[in-house]
Amino acid sequence: MIDEGLKALLSHGYEGAGIGPILKSAGVPKGSFYHFFESKEEFASAVLSTYCGNNQKVRTRFLHEDKTKPPLQRLRDYFDYYEEVYSSGDPAACACLLGNLAQSIAAHSEVLQRELHRSFTAWQEDFKSVLREARDAGDLPEHLDPDETAAFLIDAYEGALVRMKAEGSIKPLQRFSTMTLDGLLARKS
């Protein structure tokens, strides 16, 4: 049900994702929804929480596990991994659930606004710690603040995903890597 919910939310947005079709795809009998969730809002919140748990695992794997790799290389590996994920499907059908829910429902649901805030914060903390490592290793341009840079990377990446969906192409993700990893974050020699 969570899997089908994720697919429906990513494809149609919050308002467009119908509980009926989600239950049908998941093979869950109609009418049993409210045994599991109090409302559509609670359901979307559970989907978001699972989605973010999975993303957290990917971040741990790429950003924190192998400390022998230079921090900025780990960040690059992380973005490369997602570029591959998005390349393997239809880019027009993909999206980030955070950006998607932010656009479609955040303003109307305190539950989801809180959950989104929590998710963005966790993501940002992970980037921040890698960027601090990079700074301590002397690999980050001096004028960049790790906290602000972490937040900006997330913002810019969310936008690249929006554009990917609009254009049905992963070019914006490649552009993101070129402009940030090879540009903004590259230490001037």
Next chain:
Amino acid sequence: MIDEGLKALLSHGYEGAGIGPILKSAGVPKGSFYHFFESKEEFASAVLSTYCGNNQKVRTRFLHEDKTKPPLQRLRDYFDYYEEVYSSGDPAACACLLGNLAQSIAAHSEVLQRELHRSFTAWQEDFKSVLREARDAGDLPEHLDPDETAAFLIDAYEGALVRMKAEGSIKPLQRFSTMTLDGLLARKS
């Protein structure tokens, strides 16, 4: 009707924007919708086209009219203008219609996908011409390609708007300006 349609689309996304409430707010009698538009898709496309026409006027005003100003200063004035616009309302209720429709409907509507592509392209062309002027004046860091940079600025700005909506704060817009105008685009002395 276009005005009310814009408000509804920005606030609820494509699927969440009901034609009924839009007609009611606009004082247009129920049932007359199909005298004006063939479908909701065509209506959203007309709203998008009007929205982009207005944005085009803002771009012309800030980016092209006063050629005595340095190109990058014009770009900054443009972003400052929008920061003021978004500050004057509730950031959680604001959004860019392009990013919004890209998330909620682009994958399901060729009409809107085409219109979105057209709108992003027009926007990008305007940034490109200003960045080329900056390059010709020696004001752009040499490693930056005006075309790629124009596209990246739009991507990153779209993401800042998503985050603004998620967080209910204009901080992401300020971060965007700091990281791009004061960072990426600043010529190293």
